[in-house]
Amino acid sequence: MAIRKVLGIETEYGIILRGADSNPITVSSLLINAYVSALARQASAGNNKVGWDFEDESPGRDARGFAREGAMAPEIETHLVNAVLTNGARYYVDHAHPEYSTPECSDALEAVLWDKAGERILARSIEAAGEVLPAGQEIVVYKNNSDRKGNSYGCHENYLLDRAVPFARLASQITPHFVSRQIYTGAGKVGSEAAGIGPDRVPFQLTQRAEFFEEEVGLETTLKRPLVNTRDEPHSDSQRYRRLHVIVGDANLAEISTFLKVGVTALVLSMIEDDELAGLDLTLAAPVQAHRIVSYDLSLATPLEMADGRRMTALEMQWELLDRAKKYAESRGLESVGVEVGRDLLDRWEAVLHALETDYLSLAGQLDWVAKYQMVSGYRERHHLGWGDHKLAALDLQYHDVRPGRSLYEKCGLERLFTEEAVVSAITNPPTTTRAYFRGRCLQKWAGSIAAANWDSLVFDLGTDPLRRVPMMEPLRGTAAHVDRLLQQCETPAQLLEALGST
Amino acid sequence: MAEREQKRKQSTTRSDEVVETVPPTTKQGDKLKAELDELLDEIDEVLEDNAEEFVRSYVQKGGQ
Numbered sequence: 001m002a003i004r005k006v007l008g009i010e011t012e013y014g015i016i017l018r019g020a021d022s023n024p025i026t027v028s029s030l031l032i033n034a035y036v037s038a039l040a041r042q043a044s045a046g047n048n049k050v051g052w053d054f055e056d057e058s059p060g061r062d063a064r065g066f067a068r069e070g071a072m073a074p075e076i077e078t079h080l081v082n083a084v085l086t087n088g089a090r091y092y093v094d095h096a097h098p099e100y101s102t103p104e105c106s107d108a109l110e111a112v113l114w115d116k117a118g119e120r121i122l123a124r125s126i127e128a129a130g131e132v133l134p135a136g137q138e139i140v141v142y143k144n145n146s147d148r149k150g151n152s153y154g155c156h157e158n159y160l161l162d163r164a165v166p167f168a169r170l171a172s173q174i175t176p177h178f179v180s181r182q183i184y185t186g187a188g189k190v191g192s193e194a195a196g197i198g199p200d201r202v203p204f205q206l207t208q209r210a211e212f213f214e215e216e217v218g219l220e221t222t223l224k225r226p227l228v229n230t231r232d233e234p235h236s237d238s239q240r241y242r243r244l245h246v247i248v249g250d251a252n253l254a255e256i257s258t259f260l261k262v263g264v265t266a267l268v269l270s271m272i273e274d275d276e277l278a279g280l281d282l283t284l285a286a287p288v289q290a291h292r293i294v295s296y297d298l299s300l301a302t303p304l305e306m307a308d309g310r311r312m313t314a315l316e317m318q319w320e321l322l323d324r325a326k327k328y329a330e331s332r333g334l335e336s337v338g339v340e341v342g343r344d345l346l347d348r349w350e351a352v353l354h355a356l357e358t359d360y361l362s363l364a365g366q367l368d369w370v371a372k373y374q375m376v377s378g379y380r381e382r383h384h385l386g387w388g389d390h391k392l393a394a395l396d397l398q399y400h401d402v403r404p405g406r407s408l409y410e411k412c413g414l415e416r417l418f419t420e421e422a423v424v425s426a427i428t429n430p431p432t433t434t435r436a437y438f439r440g441r442c443l444q445k446w447a448g449s450i451a452a453a454n455w456d457s458l459v460f461d462l463g464t465d466p467l468r469r470v471p472m473m474e475p476l477r478g479t480a481a482h483v484d485r486l487l488q489q490c491e492t493p494a495q496l497l498e499a500l501g502s503t
Numbered sequence: 504m505a506e507r508e509q510k511r512k513q514s515t516t517r518s519d520e521v522v523e524t525v526p527p528t529t530k531q532g533d534k535l536k537a538e539l540d541e542l543l544d545e546i547d548e549v550l551e552d553n554a555e556e557f558v559r560s561y562v563q564k565g566g567q
Contacts (some may be wrong), residue, residue, distance in 0.1 A: 014563050024564070096565035146560065153566025223566040247567065359520075378539045379546060394554035395546070397561060408540050 002270035002336040003241075005432055006104050006160040007473040009115045011251050012097040013402070014151040019219050020134075031098050031139055032081040032091055034132055035125035040374060042077050043447075052082040053452035054457055063167050063232035063242065083286055084453040086428050088436030088442045089119060096220070097153050098122065098141065103436030104455070104475050107338035108263030108345065109139040110431050112255050113418050117426035119143060119253070122402045124427075143251045144400035145208035148393060150193045152212040154221065155251035157262055157441055161242040165273050170244070171217050171228045173272045175263065176282035177321060178248045179229050179291045180314035182301060183230055184352050185261040187250035188369035190376055190396040191387065193297070199387035204295050204376065206369045207248045210295035214286050223245050227287055228437065236453035248291075253409040254351035255417045256366040260352060261343040263337065265408075267325050270336040276328050282317050283307040300356055300375075308497035318353055319390065322346070364412070371412045372399050438478030442496075443486050449493040460493050469495055 017027045082092040088103025100118035109354050122141045144153050154281040161170070191199050193206030194211050218226035231245040246265065252258040271277050284290045285305035293302055294314045303311035312320075326346060334342030355362050364374040376395050385391060399408040430440025435456075442458055443450060451461035460468045470479055490496040551557040 012566055014561070016561060095567060097563070142561075147561050147563040149561045149562060151566060153563055156567070258562060276548070374539065375542060378543050382543055390555040390558050391550075393558045394551055398549075398556065406549055408546060408549070411542055411549070413542075496549075 002334070003160065003275040004106060004476060005150050005160050005266035005336050005342070006102050006433065007108070007111055007266055008158045008310055009104045009111055009258070010101040010154075010156045010158070011101060011115070011118060011143060012024065012094060012099045012155070014144055014147065014153065014400070015098055016140050017137060018140060019137035021051075023130070025093060026040055028082045028093040028096065028098045031122075031125045031129050031141070032083060032093060034128035035091070035121065036083045036134070038124075038128040038131075051452050051499045052084060052092065053454040053457065057454075058233055059231055060219070061232045063230040075419055080337055084443060085121070086430070086440050086447075087114065087426055088434075088440035089114065089118065089121075090455075091121065092201070095153070098125070103430050103440065104434040105436075106433035106476070107341040108259050108266060109338070109341050109417065111262045112258045113230060113422060114431065116418065116423050118253065119402050120423060120427055123404060126403060132274055140406075141402045142397060142400040143253060143402055144187065144397070145251055146156070146189065146190075146212075148189075148191065148193060148397070152209060152225075153251055154209075156221075157246040157249055157265065159244045159266055159269050160234075160236070161244055161269060162273055163238070163242050164241065167230070167242075169275075170269075170272055171230075172283060173214065173277045174244075174265075174268065175227055175287050176284060176317055177268045178246075179284060179287055179294055179304075180282075180317035180321075181261065181264060182210065182291070182294045183314050183318065183356055184367055185252065185257055186295065186367075186369040187252055187257070187400075188209075188372035188396070190392045196291075203387035204298060204373055205295045205456035206298075209248065210292050213248060213288055214290055227291060236475050241475075250368070251400075252368050253407075254366060254368040254371065254414045256352075256415055257368045257418060258346065259345070260349060263341065264321075264325075264349055266337045267334075268321060268346060269340065271324060271328050273336075274328070274332060277324060280320060280324055281308060282320060284501070288329075300360065315353060315357055318349075322349055322353060322379075325349075331442050342463070366415050367411075370407070370416075371414055372396065375408065375412055401448060412423050432480035433476075435472045435475050435478035436485075437480050438472065438483050441483070442493075445487065446493045446496075460497060462497070469499060470497070 015028055055282055065441055085091055090101040092099055100121060102111060102114040102118060105114060124137050126141060146157060147377060187208050189205050189208050192202040192205060193301055207497040215226035216226045217228045217230060219230050221229060225247060227248050229245045229247045234241045234243045248263055252261060285307050290304045293304060300315055301313055303313055304313055329346060361374060363370040376392050379395055380392055395408060401407045419432060430436045439453060439458060449460055449462060450458055451467055456472050458470045486499055490499060
């Protein structure tokens with residue numbers, strides 16, 4: 001039986017400083033520091049900064065069973081800002097971007113909520129930075145994946161899988177989904193960044209990221225990006241689990257796009273885990289090329305070459321997966337993705353595929369690429385502009401601006417899955433259903449006694465040697481149901497550690 | 504494949520039923536157009552001043 005698809009989303013945000021020359025690493029650090037310092041002032045509890053513990057990180061480990069030469073924990077970056085928040089998230093500088101990783105979530109709906117909370121955290125950070133920046137300077141942050149000049153930055157999804165699933169099967173069966181899901185996961189892009197492709201050929205495409213993928217399977221994330229990333233770093237019991245690190249998607253603002261992106265992918269992964277996709281051969285003849293063809297195809301009707309000689313559109317591939325998923329729901333149940341969430345997911349998935357097939361503009365209130373396409377084409381017609389006009393590129397960028405009042409995504413008025421009150425609560429509170437709950441609540445109660453945190457451990461400093469590490473190797477332990485009473489009973493971290501038997 | 508065709512036919516039938524109960528498409532189209540016009544008016548108010556400079560100066564290096 002497929003294991004619960006614990007999941008999370010990491011987003012690298014685009015960042016610029018207006019009014020001065022700047023180094024993006026410094027600006028990103030300043031942004032996050034300003035937020036964390038403002039929180040500390042609010043808490044008036046002195047130093048609330050809790051650092052990240054890199055001891056167990058090994059991003060160079062490969063799921064195919066070998067380690068990259070010279071791969072090591074990223075110690076070089078530890079001097080950069082790296083905070084753990086009370087909602088269980090990690091907020092840090094990665095490469096030259098501010099990055100927000102949601103806490104571990106137990107279903108797609110939770111992932112939408114804590115991902116949206118991340119956007120608010122970035123917006124609040126901009127405000128906090130505004131208070132320390134000289135007059136005339138301002139930081140602006142974009143939740144997108146491209147600067148329109150050939151530079152891309154990622155939005156990665158993470159899914160917990162049973163270690164027993166053979167990686168080769170996983171890679172071959174998930175690839176057709178990654179290629180075809182773009183029809184509802186894309187965040188949309190005006191034009192193309194590929195050499196020699198002008199606005200006449202590609203005026204608008206479905207995704208931000210498709211043009212940056214060159215390989216089918218591999219370990220890289222910054223160059224020669226692969227559709228299936230093999231990073232093997234489970235952040236949990238590596239004997240039992242694998243974490244699939246998905247780098248192929250766009251950063252979404254639309255809640256329905258995010259919900260379908262992570263929800264359907266979790267469901268397809270469950271089917272792969274239970275070997276329910278055997279016999280459904282959607283293997284593409286040339287997946288990397290097909291990935292781009294789908295992104296460029298506003299008609300949604302271009303057939304893709306399959307390995308067995310058939311031709312199918314991305315929509316047809318998604319219908320096939322949906323049919324399998326419905327049968328799977330009947331025969332095996334939807335526990336692995338959450339029963340209620342799973343049912344909603346199947347309904348929305350079907351409705352979206354149907355609308356894509358009949359009248360995709362009817363999805364302008366649900367999906368990012370359609371909302372952006374409608375807005376940009378409407379603007380273009382009103383002002384009689386060519387597709388290559390800078391104004392349309394500006395609209396594209398500003399769709400992703402996270403500042404309230406400036407975000408064109410907000411102006412487009414897309415359907416919400418949560419109230420704003422729920423989002424605000426998720427800025428400071430963790431999900432109750434995973435180990436993020438234990439991490440977040442401990443930080444709320446005893447930040448001053450936590451020396452470091454990591455996905456799979458908390459390190460307490462009680463002022464006496466040695467430091468005490470509480471391992472959290474099981475993503476589904478440490479939930480509210482498990483630890484709420486314990487946390488309420490303990491007034492001090494020493495009592496907690498004694499109760500946990502770690503002293 | 505046959506089953507998929509069948510399901511798609513079913514969903515087409517379902518949506519045909521829905522279409523009968525909603526206002527004629529022209530009215531719906533008018534409403535959508537009004538909403539889009541409103542959106543485009545608002546965009547003009549918040550759009551970055553110098554589009555060309557804004558787009559040119561947005562450079563992001565060192566991403567994953």
